[in-house]
Amino acid sequence: GAGVSQSPRYKVAKRGQDVALRCDPISGHVSLFWYQQALGQGPEFLTYFQNEAQLDKSGLPSDRFFAERPEGSVSTLKIQRTQQEDSAVYLCASSFLGRTNEKLFFGSGTQLSVL
Amino acid sequence: AQTVTQSQPEMSVQEAETVTLSCTYDTSENNYYLFWYKQPPSRQMILVIRQEAYKQQNATENRFSVNFQKAAKSFSLKISDSQLGDTAMYFCALREGGKLIFGQGTELSVKP
Numbered sequence: 001g002a003g004v005s006q007s008p009r010y011k012v013a014k015r016g017q018d019v020a021l022r023c024d025p026i027s028g029h030v031s032l033f034w035y036q037q038a039l040g041q042g043p044e045f046l047t048y049f050q051n052e053a054q055l056d057k058s059g060l061p062s063d064r065f066f067a068e069r070p071e072g073s074v075s076t077l078k079i080q081r082t083q084q085e086d087s088a089v090y091l092c093a094s095s096f097l098g099r100t101n102e103k104l105f106f107g108s109g110t111q112l113s114v115l
Numbered sequence: 116a117q118t119v120t121q122s123q124p125e126m127s128v129q130e131a132e133t134v135t136l137s138c139t140y141d142t143s144e145n146n147y148y149l150f151w152y153k154q155p156p157s158r159q160m161i162l163v164i165r166q167e168a169y170k171q172q173n174a175t176e177n178r179f180s181v182n183f184q185k186a187a188k189s190f191s192l193k194i195s196d197s198q199l200g201d202t203a204m205y206f207c208a209l210r211e212g213g214k215l216i217f218g219q220g221t222e223l224s225v226k227p
């Protein structure tokens with residue numbers, strides 16, 4: 001596709017439910033990032049992939065959060081037993097070569113509301 | 116640890132005027148990169164401008180320019196000839212190695 005695609009755009013979950021958020025990066029992009037953005041705040045880093053390798057998962061807030069990118073393209077962020085504090089916009093971004101000075105291309109995010 | 120601070124939660128400017136958004140950061144690295152991203156209501160982050168720390172010359176992109184003060188760890192964004200379409204959240208960001216760290220954001224309103 002032409003850009004980074006995220007689905008669903010909106011997700012409402014009951015507390016305790018498991019959710020899966022999908023990110024389709026730009027074709028051929030090596031690096032993929034996940035961010036969590038609470039209302040009125042800046043995006044907080046969650047995790048980072050280079051191809052299928054998860055190089056940094058230091059931002060994942062608890063062991064309820066899990067991300068994968070098994071074939072080095074599409075990535076899924078899974079949140080188990082959702083809590084109200086998980087309500088946020090989850091942004092995905094990708095970049096071509098993964099170099100530090102590269103521009104990141106962002107998707108429009110998934111807005112998760114946990115009731 | 117890396118930190119990025121934007122001390123202006125909200126700013127407003129008249130159309131066609133100039134506005135400056137502030138950003139300070141902290142890092143122990145000597146080589147890093149700084150970015151300004153714009154986030155309109157659509158939520159999709161758009162790169163505005165980037166600066167490499169080892170370059171002394173301030174980056175410019177059309178109406179957007181930065182004032183990079185490495186010793187002071189300051190990286191402000193100047194928007195000249197402000198347009199209504201510049202209304203958005205603006206985030207300053209720092210990257211060293213893998214992850215990109217964002218500030219809290221400044222909400223800019225351009226008034227007609």
